[in-house]
Amino acid sequence: MQKEVTIYDIAKQLQLSPATVSRALNDHPAINSNTKTIITSKALEMGYRSNMFASNLRRQRTNTIGVIVPRLDSAFMSTVLAGMEKVVNESNYNLIISQSLESIKKEVTNAKTMFDSRVDGLLVSLSSDTENLDHFNAFFRKGIPLILFDRVVQQKNCTNIVIDNLKAGYDATIHLIEQGCKRIMHVSGSLKRNVYADRLKGYRLALLEHGLPGGDELERSTNLTRQDGLDIAAYIKRMPTPPDGLFVSSDFCAVSCMGALKQSGFSIPNDIAVVGFNNDPVSLVIDPTLTTIHYPGQEMGEIAAQSLINHLNGLLRLSATNTILLNYDLIVRGSSQRVKLA
């Protein structure tokens, strides 16, 4: 345990005041550039590192950004986090990460912790339980910016970063229609969440436009787990008239469902064409490879973090841009490709 070097030590060595040292290290204009050079190099020589706590205490700023996500152990979320980490790190901010495990209760606790940690801003993807943003009121009152990404609710105080899930759901369904599907089923997640509700809307819209059948029998809301995929396959097998197209709001669930369908003798894509969502690595593992919507996780993380940081640095007024829409891609692979290419 060795004593830390402080600006006082530097000041003493150079016969200057701590105030001057502090200003020099922060590149304050009132300091002679010559003096700055001397101080900076001395600081380096002495191995000085600023004490963030003293600084934060004084400035009422922490250079820390809080992140609350539903689960850390999801392929998608970890790419988002990777993107955030990248940006944040480059801008000299820190990340405090916590997970709500899809429970509003834990989300509330996490929000409290973040508040106590005095984060400068918050990046949140809502749990499936969450109904409103009341637990973030403390942040709104203090003017701490909140950006919602992926799982969002519309609210005027905060910016949303999403893809156009309705359109994506629409595109996925249209693609199945173009492959000749006449009876398309959709498996969605919790309809409390925009991502799933919107995709469902897009699906319905596409069916409507093409006069295809829909309704309860063809719409299943699940938790999109592996088991749900198996259950859906069993359900399909029992149907008097099984679907010839299947759009699942998650690759992982789609893939487990495909496995079970194949076991039951369905041929993919000929009996049933399948489209997933997220471009999860598993989509390339299954045979046939899975058609899916590529979801720009890394990019979403980067943009969310960058927007927040820009806002904090006064480079961007968040309230001006209420929603940022990212592009997605429909990636067509074997699980849906019936029409032969010329």
Add this chain to the structure above:
Amino acid sequence: MQKEVTIYDIAKQLQLSPATVSRALNDHPAINSNTKTIITSKALEMGYRSNMFASNLRRQRTNTIGVIVPRLDSAFMSTVLAGMEKVVNESNYNLIISQSLESIKKEVTNAKTMFDSRVDGLLVSLSSDTENLDHFNAFFRKGIPLILFDRVVQQKNCTNIVIDNLKAGYDATIHLIEQGCKRIMHVSGSLKRNVYADRLKGYRLALLEHGLPGGDELERSTNLTRQDGLDIAAYIKRMPTPPDGLFVSSDFCAVSCMGALKQSGFSIPNDIAVVGFNNDPVSLVIDPTLTTIHYPGQEMGEIAAQSLINHLNGLLRLSATNTILLNYDLIVRGSSQRVKLA
């Protein structure tokens, strides 16, 4: 922006000194328990929240734990992080997470940042580039505890948390031998890292014990990516005498290799029996499902975090336990099961 409640405000309202308030809130024995009750309830009533920066500044302690991992976007690592987050959160600590992207250069930078953030302790899984722990010297000098998990190096200053990779590699290989394999190939990752080097040793040991052929032709060191899996499949196809058993140090890579092998006409497990590593979700997606070593990610995260916290709270002397070994399981599935069960 509203003013924060401080201990001074509480003190004023109750006609007490800030010192007493501070002690009461920290449950100091010298304070009358009656006074404590009064202060605590007043604090609650006024909506007081401690200012961590003032506290940290004074105590030289941050209640923050730093984590450096190779990649955030890996299934295994996100379960580890989930486990850490869980424990840390319950113990009122915070997590600062960063990724080295398998580069020693970034790992060094991350370590610096963690040091500047004055983390109370560090949990690290090394990048594949890392040769030694010199970049953590600042931590050792200051007595800040460092726990290495999964990707470790032996060093007396720090605790390691790992599974017995050698034994796991041995077990995986023995399993293939039991299934009748006579010519077993092993695909490993960077041999600089214990996890891969040890599994290779275990593999070699098993071969040796059973007098089976090994050597360069049957040992491939790769980055264990999807592409590497495809390359290995191509390599196998070109071999004059292809192996009849394949042990790959990563499920993801194993799975992509299996896909390519199937395409090339190999039957699994009959022509080639395959064992992976990690029990990644994809292992259940591939057909046949993949035999693998279950790697307790969540548990590893929990134990690493808990050990560190216990040490910080003086409940456990880390130096006493230099290595913690976790249990793993060989999960036998279709990709290797040749012997019919009675």
Add this chain to the structure above:
DNA sequence: ATTCATAAAGCAATCGGTTGCATAACAAAC
């Protein structure tokens, strides 16, 4: 020579808890 503007640096208060040491109050012991 005097006044004034400007640049550069210092003084000292401040952020909000924490903690070693002193003090006060009161009871028990001598």
Add this chain to the structure above:
DNA sequence: GTTTGTTATGCAACCGATTGCTTTATGAAT
């Protein structure tokens, strides 16, 4: 009645950086 001990509380310095205001130095303008 004085001493000693115990318990509960207060005083004030401290952690280290920041910043409004003041001071000093320097040169230009009058």
